[in-house]
Amino acid sequence: MWQKKISRLLAFVGLMAVIHGFVYVHHTPPQKKFPYQEMGFTKEQAATYLLNRFTFGPRPGEVDAVAKEGIEHWFYRQLAGNQLDTAVDNQLQHLYIDASSLSLEEMVNTYPTNGEVVALARKMGVIEKGDTSISKPAYREKLKAFMQQQGFKPIAELEKQLIVQKIIRAAYSNNQLQEVLTDFWFNHFNVSLTKPNCAPYVLAYERDAIRPHILDNFDALLLATAQHPAMLTYLDNAGSVSNNNSIEAKRLERWAQTPNNNDKPFKKRASEGLNENYAREVMELHTMGVDGGYTQQDVTTLAKILTGWAIYPMFKNGPAYQQLEKTTPEQLEKRGFVIQNGFFFRPNKHDDSPKTFLGQYFPANGGYKEGITALEMLAHQPTTAKFISTALAKHFVSDTPSSALIQQMTQTFLKTNGSIKSVLITMVNSPEFWNPNNQIAKIKSPFELAISTIRATNAQVNMPYQIFYWCNKMGQKFYYYQAPTGFPDRADYWINTGSLLSRMNFGLAFASQKIPGITLNLPALNNNHEPESVDAALKIYSAILLPARDNTQNIQRIAALIHDADLNQKLAQAANQHNNNNYNNYISIPEMDTTVPTHTVQPLQTNNPPPSLSQVVGVIIGSPEFQRK
Amino acid sequence: MNRRIFMRNGALALFAAGIGGVPNFIAKAATAGNKFIKPFQKRKTLVCIFQRGAMDGLxxxxxxxxxxxxxxxxxxxMSPAKTEGSMIDLDGYFALHPSLQAFARLFQNKQLAIEHGVGSPNPTRSHFDAQDFMESGTPFNKGTESGWLNRAIGLMGKPATPFSxxxxxxxxxxxxxxxNEALAISNLNDFAIQMRGNPLAGKVAANSFExxxxxxxxxxxxxxxxxxxxAMKMLNVNNLKQYAPKAGIVYPNSAxxxxxxxIAVLIKMDVGLEVAFAESGGWDTHVNQGTINGILGRNLKDFSDSIAAFWEDIAAHQDEVTVMTMTEFGRTVHQNGTGGTDHGRASCLFVLGNDVQGGKVYHQIKSLAKEDLEDQRDLPVSTDFRSVFSAVANTHLNxxxxxxLFPDWNGNDxxxxRYS
Structure with missing residues (x-):
């Protein structure tokens, strides 16, 4: 009896904890302090660390604001992710970034693939079959006119919209953690614009499969990605089909009972074949990890379990759509088809044989449900818990997170049915997270560098695509990473000789507003006080761009260089020697030729015009310290 | 100490000795005109060219x-007959497209070999998947993180220079x-610290960064x-012009x-290039691919003229360089209803170099009779691409x-x- 009482009491306490936890997250300020003080962080350092980890970089004054608010309160507010984002909405509207408001079906019908356009144009007789006289440009013109007439827009426009919205949201959203996690999970469940058939779905994928689930339970996120047309195309599961089912068997039976069937031999369905790509990657890359304890047999079995998981035809002018129009969705559902937001389960393409997956027996005729069960199993594997916790820790803490931290996160993952939110809460409450060695342990990806620069300088970005161009130059053509691994999440991938010079050049180009569409007001960052010397400028702007960091050594190093009269002398000499040959080609940008005098350059004096403010800021952005976070 | 590390240290010592107290960057600028010291002699270079879109090998x-x-x-x-396109006969069975005129001489010199019927054992006809498989070098495994050329770089030991x-x-x-470290750069001129409109400030910035x-x-x-x-000093974009092609060598103005x-500049500069990569597009000729002067003909002309110009440009280095081309698959044997060809299976590739046993079309093609085709439509893959890649990389790069290099494969080269 007493045991029962105690267990009831425990249940009650547990319930209260849950309720309390719920209220705690959403309404009252959190009581439990993050263990930063005992780990040697000041409040400002702690705020900076959190801002570096859970946003795309602090904006001017933000460190103080977060410290004042209380870092715990700020963190839970970010977890809730419900801040108003009027500025983002306005800017997207201003830039005509509107594709996000289309349904998946509208998107597919607005931005058809080139293949779909050509097929339709041919069908409608716009492009004549076998017409060999037409030249390539004329052919393109014809297609372009056809697209306009049909109200189609080029798919490149959709891709551009996807890129621009990411930049604008990352730079300006108040719900920064949402953006950081969207970036993280997209990369974890990578799909790519390099695959043409996948491209029309990528924007919707990020919006519908990733975004709503970034802090959800992991199984929900996994399922949403598994069923999205983007993933179904990217890793080919949409084409993985089997005839091993009762529908096909009945067809054969009907044929066998037809009199004189020898005249009409049984026609097998044209496409048949297992494709293991998704089945393999979902285990290797999305859930259990390569050494997660599955076998090749499990890969093949999972591929069989997922046969018939396909894409619902949405392109209204396509043959598959028109074929389907003959049947109502209700009729299809009655026959075992499943239709939901672009996903389509086709029982006539599903392998209905009995199977054993990861040691669990799946009886025959499991249909659609067995795929759900299998993915659920994957989401809850202990190796998955560890694999996901490791990935999160690598992203949010350091490239080499401590095993103690990973273990704590793994435990939470297993206890909470894979609640991503709970795993993150465990992480920030762990002293391991607050190890001072982690403070600037991560190297920013090119995207993180670009966005943190925009944020740190309060820059206005009027041509966001230019940022994409620079990210590409620095080694991150986001949305175009071809392999399902996603970009490797570690410093040595990002840092190599070519990319490092590009990062420095980015800093210089950005600060001097040579990147089209960037508007900066550097003096405003210092309340329009002009620094009285280069040294002062260095000091002030280092503190603005790299808050709560010890910048003294950096400042001394740069200041010494800028004041080195000898160096300036050498510079001028070098320049003079060079003017005779090809000094002007130092930079292959035409306008430069007009600015470099062909006559003798005067040696610079120590008191000659000092480097401009933009140069100073450019050097800070390109400096090693600004690459770290 | 392995050879490459030794070279690296040697190169650094030379840097230090030559430069003294003057900042390196300026020393380089001041001594422009002198060819940079060459610590990396007799280096072998493999140049790979990917023809994206699937070239019609037939x-x-x-x-x-x-x-x-x-x-x-x-x-x-088309055939060698004047009325059928005047192809260049190679061996009485195969003939080169007339747009590949530039290859004919290299073939005669036995520097150019052709492998026909080559492709991937994975029958996918998706560009994306087939390119992915060919580049990872693992035709049945999407998850392979690395590319085959990156693994080749790794097998050569620690890179001696950033331009490896x-x-x-x-x-x-x-x-x-x-x-393994690999560099992607679309324009070598970008390899510098730049301040648009203010090169002097750029130099100060470069020094600050350093x-x-x-x-x-x-x-x-x-x-x-x-x-x-x-790397920036080694390359010194100021000097790039010195390595421009000699008069008379004309590259097509194409990507x-x-x-x-x-790539020729990097080879001539002796900066330690070992594996280079370039690509060419527009090979997906579903519609009106044409014959002598069609889309394919124009592409082939650009392709072979570019390679021939390159080969002439690096005349002094030909012993050290091998060029290998690749394309993800071939095209249907049948032409389609729109004067083009659709995605098929095997295509052909070209290997150029003094190490190459050229002047021959290597192949194991039976015939184009329907019963000899894959799925009764495509030239089957009779040579696994890895058996060519492996032969070239292993021999040339030692x-x-x-x-x-190619896990899961144990075929023969x-x-x-030429094996030395």
Whole structure:
């Protein structure tokens, strides 16, 4: 009896904890302090660390604001992710970034693939079959006119919209953690614009499969990605089909009972074949990890379990759509088809044989449900818990997170049915997270560098695509990473000789507003006080761009260089020697030729015009310290 | 100490000795005109060219003597006959497309070999998947993180210079993915610290950066920073013009021509290039591919003229360089209803170099009769692409670890290279 009482009491306490936890997250300020003080962080350092980890970089004054608010309160507010984002909405509207408001079906019908356009144009007789006289440009013109007439827009426009919205949201959203996690999970469940058939779905994928689930339970996120047309195309599961089912068997039976069937031999369905790509990657890359304890047999079995998981035809002018129009969705559902937001389960393409997956027996005729069960199993594997916790820790803490931290996160993952939110809460409450060695342990990806620069300088970005161009130059053509691994999440991938010079050049180009569409007001960052010397400028702007960091050594190093009269002398000499040959080609940008005098350059004096403010800021952005976070 | 590390240290010592107290960057600028010291002599370079979109191997190097071809390609068939396109006969069975004129001499010189019927054992006809497989070198495994050329770089030991592996493309190609350092750059002129409109300020900035990176507590940033500035000085964009092609060598003004021109600069500069990568597009000829002067003909002309110009440009280095082309698959034997060809299986590739046993079309093609085709429509893959890649890379770059270069494959190399 007493045991029962105690267990009831425990249940009650547990319930209260849950309720309390719920209220705690959403309404009252959190009581439990993050263990930063005992780990040697000041409040400002702690705020900076959190801002570096859970946003795309602090904006001017933000460190103080977060410290004042209380870092715990700020963190839970970010977890809730419900801040108003009027500025983002306005800017997207201003830039005509509107594709996000289309349904998946509208998107597919607005931005058809080139293949779909050509097929339709041919069908409608716009492009004549076998017409060999037409030249390539004329052919393109014809297609372009056809697209306009049909109200189609080029798919490149959709891709551009996807890129621009990411930049604008990352730079300006108040719900920064949402953006950081969207970036993280997209990369974890990578799909790519390099695959043409996948491209029309990528924007919707990020919006519908990733975004709503970034802090959800992991199984929900996994399922949403598994069923999205983007993933179904990217890793080919949409084409993985089997005839091993009762529908096909009945067809054969009907044929066998037809009199004189020898005249009409049984026609097998044209496409048949297992494709293991998704089945393999979902285990290797999305859930259990390569050494997660599955076998090749499990890969093949999972591929069989997922046969018939396909894409619902949405392109209204396509043959598959028109074929389907003959049947109502209700009729299809009655026959075992499943239709939901672009996903389509086709029982006539599903392998209905009995199977054993990861040691669990799946009886025959499991249909659609067995795929759900299998993915659920994957989401809850202990190796998955560890694999996901490791990935999160690598992203949010350091490239080499401590095993103690990973273990704590793994435990939470297993206890909470894979609640991503709970795993993150465990992480920030762990002293391991607050190890001072982690403070600037991560190297920013090119995207993180670009966005943190925009944020740190309060820059206005009027041509966001230019940022994409620079990210590409620095080694991150986001949305175009071809392999399902996603970009490797570690410093040595990002840092190599070519990319490092590009990062420095980015800093210089950005600060001097040579990147089209960037508007900066550097003096405003210092309340329009002009620094009285280069040294002062260095000091002030280092503190603005790299808050709560010890910048003294950096400042001394740069200041010494800028004041080195000898160096300036050498510079001028070098320049003079060079003017005779090809000094002007130092930079292959035409306008430069007009600015470099062909006559003798005067040696610079120590008191000659000092480097401009933009140069100073450019050097800070390109400096090693600004690459770290 | 392995050879390459020794060279590296040697090069650094020379740097230091030559430069003294003057900042390196300025010393280089001041001594412009002198060819940079050459610590990396006799280095072998493999240049890979990916023809994205799937080249029609049956028209590029046509088995014109097979009577089936004419039947299946009523308007696309070509042969050495004047009335049928004046192809360049190679061996009485195969003939080169007339646009590949530039290759004919290289073939006669036995520097150019052709492998026909080559492709992937994975029957996918998706460009994306087939390119992915060909570049990762693992035709049945999507999850392979690295590209085959990156693994090749790794097998050569620690890179001696930052220019060991360079792709003249804007983004890193799949072939270069991996843990060994590889560079993607679309324009060598970008390899400098630049202040638009203010080169002097650019130099001050470069010096500031160099000092800052030298001073950082992040080992990775410090090391890579040092290498970046070394690389910048080695390349010295001021000097690029000196390595421009000699008069008379004309590269086509195309993406491939420009890329190969820049690869030639790196080779002539002796900066330690070992694996180079370039690509060419527009091979997906579903519609109106044409014959002599069609879309394919124009592409083939650009392709072969670019390679021939490159070969002439690096005349002094030909012993050290091998060029290998690749394309994800071939095209249907039948022409389609729109004067083009659709996605097929096998295509052909070209290997050029003094190490190459050239002047021959290597193949194991049976015939183009329907019963000899894959799915009764496509030239079957009779040569696994890895048996060519492996032969070229292993011989030319002197690496012999196929378990790493091409895991899951234990086929034999095609004897396309001279074994020393």
């Amino acid at each position: 028209m590029a190097v046509s088995p014109y003597a097979d009577p089936n071809l004419k039947m299946m390609r009523p308007t696309l068939y 592996a360079v792709s003249i493309t804007s983004a890193l190609p799949r072939s270069f993915y991996g843990s 000092a800052l990176y030298d001073n950082t507590s992040s080992q990775l940033l410090q090391k890579t920073g040092k290498e970046s500035f070394e 491939l021509g420009n890329a190969l021109k820049q 690496i012999h670890q196929n378990n790493i 095609i004897p396309i290279m």
